[in-house]
Amino acid sequence: MGTIFSRGDHFLVTESKSKNGYAALLSKGEIANASVPTVCNIQCLGELNEGDIVQIEPNGMVNVLYEAQSPHNVLMLTERCNSSCIMCPQPKVAAEQDKTPLNLKLISWMDKKTRSLGLTGGEPTLLGDKLVDILLACKKTLPKTALNLLTNAIRFEDLAYAQKIAAIGHPDLMIDVPLYGATDTEHNEIVGSNSFYKTIRGLYNLAFFRQKIGIRVVIHKANYKRLPQLAEFIYRNFPFVFHIAFMQMEPTGLARKNIEQLWIDPYDYNAELKEAVDSLFDRNMNVSIYNTQLCVLPVSLRKFAKQSISSWKNIYIDECSDCAVRQQCAGFFESSRDLHSTHIKATGADHRAVACLSQKT
């Protein structure tokens, strides 16, 4: 199916021949006498597909910003943040150039068939009204794309701001909010600010406007012990949330810096995780386990595991090469290559473990 496009808006990926009219050329080989910016001798060029969006830096670095075939596309809205989570994988900046114009351009270039798009940061709500602009742009040019906004909801303490987001009327927007403890004592310690009750007020305000809300819980040494209490707290106070995700920690950025305080073999918190997940599941809540290797989980929890790691940082280790359930397993973060559970073990074509996966709810 051909679509009419303007060459001047596109980069051409080519073996060696130069063609006129394109904004830039990317090549595996050499290209001589190009009249537009050209990057040569690129490896892994075969990983790019029609519709992908890349950014070429002056030094020749090619950043892949968007992959049309991927289910894991994410827009970085800002690197500023009003929290200081001790396990943050994305260290924040104090000031930055506004990323919104670039992001709006990206949205306009994205394939309309893009199934889902993450909106993250930093803290997206620090954009204020610009966040509304971004959401409106998505609604207009990517009407069939499901959006997943990651936010600490602190700014939604302001009812008027929550209303602005709701008023957009996006057909498929999920707002995911992290919660790390059932009390301010526990939660504030982890997020490095006195924001527990603000986040809660934010959750209430979003719920008031019937927004689709998810709660995310990253698990580590500082909060695993009271996971069951957190699960009960979520049910009792936020029974309206659409989804709860329990996530294995990504040991990069600040998390790596604070690793002494944070690291626990995920296998060692299985008891607490099981109690938390089971209690929410019994209460008919929608629960998932993210970023967790199947072999680390008890058999009864494997049906909750999702393949949640963005493809560009998703790896498997040597032990996984013979695993019968590798296809369904989330695998690891790139940063977990040297730091992961000691219980990783390939699953043989063993009936029980494999069969239970085919019963995924």
Next chain:
Amino acid sequence: MPESDFDRLINYQISPKENAFLDLKAKQIVTDTDPAPVIDMLSVKYRTKKSFLDHFTSLHMVVPTLRCNSNCRYCQVSRKDPEASGCDMNKKTAKKIVDLIFCSPSAFIKIEIQGGEALLNFEMVKYIFEYAEWLNIFKKKHLEFVVCTNLTLINRNILKYFKEHHIYVSTSLDGYKDLHNKNRPLQNTDNSYDVFQSNLALCREHLGNDGVSALMTTSKSSLGHFREIIDEYIKHGFSSIFLRSLNPFGFAKQYRDDVGYGVDEFLENYIEALDYILEINLNGRYFVELSATLFLRRILTPFSTGFVDLQSPAGTAINGVIYNYDGNVYVSDEARMLASMGDNKFLMGNVHKKSYRELFDSDFLHTLIGTSCVEFLPDCCDCAFQSYCGADPVRNYSEQGDIVGDRTTSEFCKKNKTIISHLLKLIRKNDEHINKVFWAWINRQPELLKVAQKQL
């Protein structure tokens, strides 16, 4: 909470970083930081628990006739013979009643027809439902229709009609054959059980399994036989039972020696039955006890529940109301029974003489509701089970002489306290299989039992 922790807590010796303290803080019982946001959260939950008030009157019971072809030993509705006259609703009254029903601001309206034996006046039953459907074209409320019947007069035409108009059937099954026949003989035969059985099958054929539900009433003869009663329900393919104790109203008071019993006897049987039902579920079969489920919903979920007889403020008139064949309106079914014995204390008025406001916004009702909140009733106000319980001023008046009542001698209070205690004991076990059974009941999810089974 262990007593040692409790002592330290009330003496301010507990550290706010301890698990015992954090557990209470997570439940908004204590805090060591600014209380304002905690109270905020509590108010959201409190408002949620009381949201049954938002709907105002949603349950409307209508009695089209007092005539009945049954001869139940504990009958409380002063039924009349099938050929009696002067106790049927006429069209003028029925129309007025349905008009008033639609004056309720509630978006959900459940019209439940009872009697006597309602089907003895099937013409009026049809009129009421059809006029309601007509009005609802304009009012656009969510309507639910129920007919309470002994099933004796059910036939295919009636069932076709029920199916067409989405009418649910509620019937009575007191237990196995001998017991059911003993409690609920018909006027023209002693074998009401056989009639019931074949008509139940006919009902199911047309309305499906879920189109018919049954409840049981406990008489003296039922005591000691709850297991068999439950087996009978399972045999007939019911997936739930409501183990109801007898209200000491109406005819029953006169036959107290014959059918009556004390609350202790009932409780002994109830607890044993509940344990039996739990065992049935733990063995993989989904079967719900509905009164326990009501309490479980109140204890384990943050949500409001709609049981009119046990609310605070009392559900009298503001949750559920009853319209008699003559147009008299009463605050509850029990209130109507009192009236049939000559005491009109809880008569709100007559549909032909009073407007909606005069009926539902009267000083009488304000006083009644205003006196019926567990939050300030004597003893209830200090009770640890307050948030799970409710007030029943009509029962207080009938059993003890005034609407406030005296908890120290109240059988109603004793019954609720005992059942709640027993359920709390089971919850405290934190047994993952029992938990799954409770949640399967609360959320109506039989599949949850299968998950429990697989993991065993």
